Amino acid sequence: RATITFNGTTVGDVGTDTVFTISGRVRVVLLTAFCTTDLAGATATLSLGTATLTAGLIALTTATDIDENDWWTAAAPAAGPKNILVETSSGTAAQVKDKLISENIILTTATAAITSGVLVIDIYYEPLTDGATLS
Numbered sequence: 001r002a003t004i005t006f007n008g009t010t011v012g013d014v015g016t017d018t019v020f021t022i023s024g025r026v027r028v029v030l031l032t033a034f035c036t037t038d039l040a041g042a043t044a045t046l047s048l049g050t051a052t053l054t055a056g057l058i059a060l061t062t063a064t065d066i067d068e069n070d071w072w073t074a075a076a077p078a079a080g081p082k083n084i085l086v087e088t089s090s091g092t093a094a095q096v097k098d099k100l101i102s103e104n105i106i107l108t109t110a111t112a113a114i115t116s117g118v119l120v121i122d123i124y125y126e127p128l129t130d131g132a133t134l135s
Contacts, residue, residue, distance in 0.1 A: 004107065004119045006039060012114035019048070019121055020105040024132030028099040029124040031057060033072040039063040039117030045110045048121075050103035057099065063114045072119065100128070 002019045006012035033048065044063040049056035059075040070077040105123075125134045 002121045006114040006117045008113035008115035012109050016106045016108050018104050020134050022104050024129040025102045026125045026132050026134050031123045033121045035066045035070045037118040038068050039066045041114040042112045044112040044114045047108045054108040
């Protein structure tokens with residue numbers, strides 16, 4: 001689990017923040033992102049992915065659209081129960097499931113800083129190589 005508290009300077013400034021450090025290769029079985037405090041930041045946008053594909057896990061989203069009690073699963077976050085579905089080719093997944101990853105998982109903030117808000121990101125994974133870790 002990673003709890004991300006945005007402050008617009010050390011976390012959420014334009015650029016990237018490492019959420020999970022990967023050693024070796026892992027299979028992400030399930031990843032959830034839940035907002036516990038509204039995100040704020042004018043025209044800020046946010047995505048979740050890796051250095052190679054910054055929106056490879058969750059699509060680029062306007063940060064102020066991610067509100068308290070929203071599940072951030074796609075460009076249009078929403079409150080309420082969510083089905084856990086495998087990602088489709090059109091990118092309309094209800095949740096991130098079954099991804100093979102060998103790079104750190106990062107948040108990319110673009111356009112403007114995210115000045116406040118909290119996301120809780122939970123991840124279930126299995127190592128694919130000897131000694132592989134996710135922390």
